Amino acid sequence: MNIEKDRLIDMYRTMVRIRQFEERVSKEFASGNIPGFVHLYIGEEASGTGACAALRPDDYITSTHRGHGHVIAKGGRMDRMMAELFGKKTGYCKGKGGSMHIADTDLGILGANGIVGAGIPLAGGAALSARMRGTDQVVICFLGDGASNRGTFHEGINLAAVWQLPVVYVLENNLYAEKTRISDTYKLTNLSDRAGAFGIPEVTVDGNDVIAVYEAVQVAVEKARAGEGPSLIECKTYRIHGHFEGDPQTYKPAEEVEEWKKKDPIDNFRKRLADMGVLTDEDTGAIDREVAGEIDDAVRFAVESPFPAPEEALEDVFA
Amino acid sequence: MAIFKEGDEIVRELSFSLAQNEAFDEEMARDPRVFIIGEDIGEHWGGPMGQFRGLFAKYGAERILETPISETAMMGAAIGAAATGMRPVAAMMFVDFLGVAADELLNQLQMRYMFGGKTTLPLTILAGIGTGVSAAAQHSKSLFGWLIAIKGLKIVVPSTPYDAKGLLKSAIREDNPVIFLSHKMLGGRLTSEIPDEEYTIPLGKADIKREGTDVTVVATAFMVHRALSAAATLQEEGISLEVIDPRTLVPLDKQAIFDSVRKTGRLVIISEEPRTGSWAAEVSATVVEEAFDYLDSPIKRVCAPDTPVPFTPGQEKFWTPDEDDLIKAVREII
Numbered sequence: 254m255n256i257e258k259d260r261l262i263d264m265y266r267t268m269v270r271i272r273q274f275e276e277r278v279s280k281e282f283a284s285g286n287i288p289g290f291v292h293l294y295i296g297e298e299a300s301g302t303g304a305c306a307a308l309r310p311d312d313y314i315t316s317t318h319r320g321h322g323h324v325i326a327k328g329g330r331m332d333r334m335m336a337e338l339f340g341k342k343t344g345y346c347k348g349k350g351g352s353m354h355i356a357d358t359d360l361g362i363l364g365a366n367g368i369v370g371a372g373i374p375l376a377g378g379a380a381l382s383a384r385m386r387g388t389d390q391v392v393i394c395f396l397g398d399g400a401s402n403r404g405t406f407h408e409g410i411n412l413a414a415v416w417q418l419p420v421v422y423v424l425e426n427n428l429y430a431e432k433t434r435i436s437d438t439y440k441l442t443n444l445s446d447r448a449g450a451f452g453i454p455e456v457t458v459d460g461n462d463v464i465a466v467y468e469a470v471q472v473a474v475e476k477a478r479a480g481e482g483p484s485l486i487e488c489k490t491y492r493i494h495g496h497f498e499g500d501p502q503t504y505k506p507a508e509e510v511e512e513w514k515k516k517d518p519i520d521n522f523r524k525r526l527a528d529m530g531v532l533t534d535e536d537t538g539a540i541d542r543e544v545a546g547e548i549d550d551a552v553r554f555a556v557e558s559p560f561p562a563p564e565e566a567l568e569d570v571f572a
Numbered sequence: 573m574a575i576f577k578e579g580d581e582i583v584r585e586l587s588f589s590l591a592q593n594e595a596f597d598e599e600m601a602r603d604p605r606v607f608i609i610g611e612d613i614g615e616h617w618g619g620p621m622g623q624f625r626g627l628f629a630k631y632g633a634e635r636i637l638e639t640p641i642s643e644t645a646m647m648g649a650a651i652g653a654a655a656t657g658m659r660p661v662a663a664m665m666f667v668d669f670l671g672v673a674a675d676e677l678l679n680q681l682q683m684r685y686m687f688g689g690k691t692t693l694p695l696t697i698l699a700g701i702g703t704g705v706s707a708a709a710q711h712s713k714s715l716f717g718w719l720i721a722i723k724g725l726k727i728v729v730p731s732t733p734y735d736a737k738g739l740l741k742s743a744i745r746e747d748n749p750v751i752f753l754s755h756k757m758l759g760g761r762l763t764s765e766i767p768d769e770e771y772t773i774p775l776g777k778a779d780i781k782r783e784g785t786d787v788t789v790v791a792t793a794f795m796v797h798r799a800l801s802a803a804a805t806l807q808e809e810g811i812s813l814e815v816i817d818p819r820t821l822v823p824l825d826k827q828a829i830f831d832s833v834r835k836t837g838r839l840v841i842i843s844e845e846p847r848t849g850s851w852a853a854e855v856s857a858t859v860v861e862e863a864f865d866y867l868d869s870p871i872k873r874v875c876a877p878d879t880p881v882p883f884t885p886g887q888e889k890f891w892t893p894d895e896d897d898l899i900k901a902v903r904e905i906i
Contacts, residue, residue, distance in 0.1 A: 313656065347688035354686040363655060364687065368679050374648020375655070375680065382653040385607065385634070405675075408645035415640065569689035570724050572747035 256464065261531050262540075264306055264463050268298040268519050269544045271322040274331055275494075277548050278321065278338060282498045286556075287338045291352045294322035296461075296493035297425055299518035301326040303466025304393055304423045304488075307474045313361040313379045313392040315372030318353050319492075320365030323395050328360050331547060332554040341558035348561045349569065361390075369430075370396060370403030373422070377409050380418035380477075391419045391477045393470070399430025401444055410483065414451040419477035421470060422485045425460060427492035432504050445487035453483050460488025461518040464525075491516070585763040588754065591733035592623040595740040596661070598770065600631055603659060606744055607635040609650055610663025610698075614638040620665055620700060621759040647673035647697070651680050654695040654749075661744060666711045667699035667719075667753060681749045682724045692747040696740075701729075702755040702794055702844055703892045709880035712888075714793070714844050716851035719751060720821055726750040726775055727821040731796035734764035735819055738773030746775065755793040755844075762797075775820045778828035784814035787902050788832040790841045790855055791815060795893060799842055802895040802902070811906060821851055829855065830863040837868035840901050842893050847875035869905040874898050 275293045282291050294301065297319070305314065305326035316323040324334055329345075337344025338352050345355050353367035363379055366372045376394035383390035400406060401424055413420045426444050428435050441447070448455030456473070458465045466488055473484035491513035495502045526532040532540075586594065600606045608624065614636050618625035628636045639646045643664065650662035664670060670677055684691050701714040719727050728743055728750060730736040736754070743750040781796055782803050791799040796817045803813035814832050818825050833839050839859055843852035852873045859871060874893045882888055 315652075345688065346686060346690070349688045350686045356683075356687040356690060358655070358687070358690055363652070364683065366680075368675055371648070371675055371680055374645045374676065375652035377645060378649035378652020378654070378660075379656045380652075381637075381649055382656040382658045385605075385653070386657055405644055405648065408640075408642035409648060412640060412642055412645040412649065569685050571726075572684065572692045 256467070258531055260306060261526060264302050264467070265522060265526060265532065265537065266540050266544065267302045267326050268463065268522065269541055270331065270547065271298045271302065271325050272519055273544050273548045274321060274325060274335070274551070277552060279494065279498055281552065288340055289351045291338065291498050292319040292496065293494045293498065294319050296513065296518070297427055297490045298322055299463035299522070300423060300425050300460040300466050300488035300490055301395065303463040304395070304470045306467050307471040308391065308393060311361060311388075312390050313363055313376070313383070315363045315376040315379070315392065315394045316365045317372060317395055317397055317400070318365060318367055318369065319397070320355060320395075321352070324355050324357070324362055324365070327362050329355070329357050329362055332551040335551040335555040336558050339555040339558070340560060341555055342561040343554065343558040347565070347569075349566070370400035370405040372396065373400065373405040373409035376420050377413045377418055380413065380420045381416065383419060389419070389478050391421065391474050393421050393423055395423050395425060397430065398424065398426040398428070398435045398444055401447065402430070402438055410451045410453070410485070413483045414453045417480065417482035419480070420483040421473040421477055422483060423470065424485060424487045425490055426487050427490050429492060429496065429504070431496045432500070434504070443487060445485050448485035453485060456484065456486045458486060458488055460490030461516050461521065463518060463522055584766045584768065586733050586766045587763050588733045588736055588758040589621040589623040591737040591764065591766055592740055592754070593625060593627070594766070595737045595744070596624065596627055597630070599741055599744040600627070600635060605657065605659040606661065607637060607658065608661045608663060609637040609639060609646055611639055611641055611646070611665060613663050619663065621754060623754070624663070643669050643672040644676065647676035648680065650695055651676060651683070651693060654693045655683060655691050659694045659744065661696045661698060664697055664699040667701045667715050668710050668713050670699065670715070677722055677725070681722070685724055693749050694747045695749045696743045696746070697749065697751040699751060699753055700756055701753045702757060703881055703888050704757040704794070706883055706885055706888055708883035712881040714753070716821060716843060716845050717849040717853070720851055720854060724749060725822065728752045728775060728819065729792040729821060730754070730819060731758065731781070731793050731817050732764045733762065734766060735773060735779065737766060738771050739775065739819060741772045742775050745772070750775070753793065757794045773819070776823035776825055778816055778818045778825035780814065780828070780832070781817045782813065782815040784812035784836070786812045786836055787814070787838040787840060787906060788829070788836045789813050789815050789898065790829055790839065791817060792819070792821070792843065795842045795844055798893070798895050799898060802898040805895065806899060806902060811902065813902065824855075826858060826862065829859065830866065833859060833863055834866040837866060838905050839867065840872045840874060840898065840905070842874040842898050844893055845876060846878045847873060848878050850875050872901040872905055874901050
């Protein structure tokens with residue numbers, strides 16, 4: 254491992270932002286301040302953070318219904334995202350999208366997506382576009398274990414493989430597709446084994462180890478940028494919350510949850526940073542407090558922002 | 573393609589497919605961001621109507637992209653490319669195949685709206701429609717009623733080579749998703765005079781294909797030709813049909829239809845699609861709501877029955893609205 258100190262600190266801060274953002278969303282949702290559905294990323298912070306750390310600002314990501322963490326990791330603004338969750342005019346989508354459609358195309362965030370697996374073909378298109386425009390931009394396509402059983406997975410990755418498109422598929426295997434265990438929908442132990450079917454490289458990493466994710470994705474990004482085509486990286490991780498907020502999670506064994514809480518990606522990274530002498534407990538505590546202030550600011554921004562006028566629903570259909 | 577007509581004047585008469593071919597060529601030459609993506613559009617074929625012939629030789633594999641049989645991946649790639657600075661043309665072969673890429677159409681094309689106006693999607697989808705070649709239920713639909721239910725999509729349905737070229741050029745220049753529907757039966761001997769100089773036709777502007785005074789007939793694609801043929805027959809009896817071709821279903825030139833109905837007081841809509849949930853139903857409802865006072869008699873719809881499209885020629889002919897069906901409907905309200 255040879256990662257500069259500032260990057261490690263940035264990754265820690267990003268993971269804490271994601272965790273605190275999601276914990277606050279959980280509270281605000283329970284209080285009735287957030288309409289619709291929200292799907293939280295708590296427990297999976299390392300994979301989005303490590304993956305996006307390997308990207309340049311002009312690179313792209315496609316995200317999923319569980320996308321808040323990806324947006325923060327790619328540099329998205331928490332205040333505008335929170336405002337969108339509240340349905341406010343200052344939100345990323347002016348209140349038209351909500352949690353499942355957060356996008357910031359200026360930052361290369363081509364959208365969360367309410368349809369499981371739908372980002373896979375879109376990522377291929379962004380990668381095709383990057384190549385046709387003569388850039389060396391790369392696309393990270395985030396997808397879950399559930400998405401890897403959709404037809405889009407097979408069509409989209411095959412096309413990218415045949416055309417050697419610059420895409421890195423980051424498959425976040427959190428063990429559950431909605432409420433169904435992965436062992437009920439897969440004959441394989443490592444989902445990344447499917448890469449062989451498309452003739453592309455496969456990597457399986459501990460998705461709760463941000464450094465392992467970063468290093469694996471960095472290799473794949475460099476390959477993609479060099480014109481050597483796509484890779485599939487499976488990040489083994491765990492969804493601490495339910496499929497959606499309010500999910501009673503009767504399908505999860507209690508001991509499984511306890512076991513994964515011991516593998517908490519942020520706690521473990523904090524210890525590791527202390528061992529490495531990068532950040533003391535005092536330093537990480539200071540970061541945690543700074544982030545808490547950012548979250549308060551984001552919520553205040555959301556609360557104080559106006560709702561869009563109802564008739565603005567008629568705008569933005571066509572350019 | 574130039575042929576000589578009377579006198580010394582040289583007139584270019586082009587078929588539906590060649591008119592489209594010229595539009596592709598001109599737009600690809602004009603804008604390097606335009607490319608075509610689809611199945612079997614390249615070196616060895618040129619598309620089911622020949623509309624892509626020669627483009628591969630001129631623009632190469634970089635801009636004429638042949639995909640695996642993966643409509644989902646193709647449509648998704650076109651949307652992803654459109655959202656990031658390119659202007660793709662996605663060739664879906666037959667409109668029926670949109671079923672294989674339905675999520676992209678129903679849930680992904682709406683990116684601009686869902687993102688609060690942040691993105692533009694300059695994307696043209698090409699698809700063949702219609703009966704007439706015994707292609708049966710999976711290669712013969714028109715899906716007008718289904719397509720108008722998808723929001724954020726403009727729908728172009730040309731009836732002549734002249735319109736096809738001008739509308740296709742506009743579609744490719746649109747900063748919005750547009751589906752361009754080509755009827756199979758227009759791909760044959762039908763030709764239009766195509767000017768040498770460049771032209772475009774704006775989306776949302778109807779064309780009066782025949783002026784008349786007694787009954788307004790709204791028709792699209794191949795049905796325009798059936799309406800014109802019925803009009804010629806009825807003219808002999810002194811009944812005058814006005815044939816309006818909206819040319820685009822979305823946006824719909826409602827005013828052109830209202831203006832015609834004000835003149836004639838009667839409306840028949842002929843549309844090659846099953847009656848229930850049809851585009852024809854939408855036109856009918858719109859006229860009832862917004863131009864009821866102009867009507868002197870009930871509106872008639874001439875549509876297909878509420879069944880899938882049958883295969884055997886006799887049944888396919890029975891299924892497809894024709895001149896006789898239209899003449900019968902006209903007689904019922906005159």
